[in-house]
Amino acid sequence: MQRHTIAILVNDQPGVLTRVATLFGQRGFNIDSITVGGSEEPGLSRMIITTGGDEQKIDQLMKQLYKLIDVITVTNLSENAFVSRELALIKVSASPSQLAELNAIVEPFRATIVDVGPNSLIVQVTGDTEKIDALLVLLETYGIIEVTRTGSMAMARSVVPVPASV
Template sequence: MQRHTIAVLVNDQPGVLTRVANLFGQRGFNIDSITVGATEEKGLSRMIISTGGSDQEINQLMKQLIKLIDCLSVTNLSENQMVSRELALIKVNAAPNQLVELNGIVEPFRATIVDIGPSSLIVQVTGDSEKIDALVTLLEPYGIAELTRTGSLAMARSIVAVPASVE
């Protein structure tokens, strides 16, 4: 099963998220992650939904989505190059004397320690899913007390024109 990232532009109205989620459930699709937020245009929201399915199944799902009230556009971001990021907060069981050691683990991931307590600390990391998974794996031996992740945010890459040779 292929992973797909779908962007759905919707009117910012009560019930839209429910209708979209219900459509996925009725069609037998699992939503791996869903992130909803404001857009550059007032009154509109963008949903970024990660799911699995064949290209044919996703195309059919997208046709059903666009028929929903308040859905203005549906784009399969996975069809082209895209930038995708997640945010995770990870509470790690750690004593203050382990701070230097843990900082050495999180630093290469460009993660930061955002809170330190007497028996734990919280690490903040952004990046693609694989990066976050790798950091979680390295922190597991210390004991992860709590983990929360956003859904994937994604945007199609801009097409960059290659400049003519400079002489």
């Protein structure tokens, strides 16, 4: 099953998120992640939803999304090149004496330690899903207490025109 990232531009109205999530459930799609926030246009929000499914079922889902009230546009970002990132906060069981050791682990991931307590610390990391998953594997040996992730945020890459050959 292929993973898809779908961007949905909607009117910023109560109940829109519920209607979209319900449609996914009714069509048998699991939402792997969902991120919703304001867009470049006041009064509109953008939802980024990751899910799995074959092309034909995703196309049908997108047609059904367009039928919902308050849905403006639906784009399957997975059809072209796109940039995807998420943010994670990871609370790890550790003492202050392990700070340098843990810093050496998180530094190659361009992650930072944002809080240090007597028995734990919190790591902040941004990147694609695979990068965050890889860091989690390395931190498991210390004992992960809690993880919170934003879900994927995504945007289509800019298309650079190819000069015509003469």
